[in-house]
Amino acid sequence: MENIGTIRLETKRLNLALLTPEDAQQMFDHWASDAKVTKYLSWKPYQTVKDVRNNLSEYQKNYIDVDYFFWGIEEKGSQQLIGTISASVADKTAKVAEIGYCIGQNWWCKGYTSEALEEVIAYLFEKNDFKRIEAIHDADNTPSGKVMEKAGMHYEGTLRQRLVNNRGLVDAVYYAILKKDYINQKAKQQFHQ
Numbered sequence: 226m227e228n229i230g231t232i233r234l235e236t237k238r239l240n241l242a243l244l245t246p247e248d249a250q251q252m253f254d255h256w257a258s259d260a261k262v263t264k265y266l267s268w269k270p271y272q273t274v275k276d277v278r279n280n281l282s283e284y285q286k287n288y289i290d291v292d293y294f295f296w297g298i299e300e301k302g303s304q305q306l307i308g309t310i311s312a313s314v315a316d317k318t319a320k321v322a323e324i325g326y327c328i329g330q331n332w333w334c335k336g337y338t339s340e341a342l343e344e345v346i347a348y349l350f351e352k353n354d355f356k357r358i359e360a361i362h363d364a365d366n367t368p369s370g371k372v373m374e375k376a377g378m379h380y381e382g383t384l385r386q387r388l389v390n391n392r393g394l395v396d397a398v399y400y401a402i403l404k405k406d407y408i409n410q411k412a413k414q415q416f417h418q
Contacts, residue, residue, distance in 0.1 A: 226354040228314075230291040236344045239337060241296035241310065243288055248297055249278035251306040256329035265366040266327060267390050292317075294349070298328065298341050307332040310341045312349060312358070320356040322349050326372075333368070339375035346376060346402060356404045363388060364396035373400040377410055 234241035244252070256262045257271045271277050287293040294312035299305065308328030315323040324345060328338050349355045362369035364383060374380070378400040388397035 228291045228353040231288055231294050234344050236340050238301055239341055240299040242299055244281055244297040246278045246281045248306055249274050249281055253277045256308055262327055265363040265390055310345055320354055322355045322358045324360045339372045342376040350404045350407050359401040361397045361399055364398050378402045
């Protein structure tokens with residue numbers, strides 16, 4: 226099986242859509258300019274909508290790449306763009322993807338991020354050629370670990386002073402899910418329905 230890249234995905238409450246430069250204003254307003262959102266990330270808050278638009282123009286060019294996975298998270302009810310979720314190929318030979326995400330403060334603690342993450346995990350395993358999906362968070366960002374757990378990922382360990390983000394050098398907490406575990410979880414869910 227080959228990877229097929231970013232395609233539109235849908236959950237009960239969300240659309241996961243390909244981003245365009247026209248999304249710059251919402252992205253800037255809802256999360257990309259917010260220092261609280263980017264606190265645990267490696268990129269600084271954007272200063273202007275123009276900078277967001279320029280980056281989105283560059284990102285848009287990557288959508289032709291079958292190994293490029295980058296979505297805007299849109300709340301269906303309001304049709305508002307509320308965050309992003311992406312996956313990168315961490316190891317092509319071992320078929321490992323690494324996922325990252327961020328979401329605007331107004332949508333924290335509503336289950337949106339784990340809902341998006343569950344859908345992306347399913348897509349990467351079922352429609353693409355990945356055997357392992359992993360994610361990392363700053364040890365002080367425990368809500369991110371809860372998102373990973375809720376989406377079926379398992380804690381694998383903490384590496385001290387392994388990650389550099391906007392807070393500096395921090396401890397990195399690793400979570401992962403294997404395709405075989407995902408298949409087993411899905412079979413158990415279907416059995417109990």
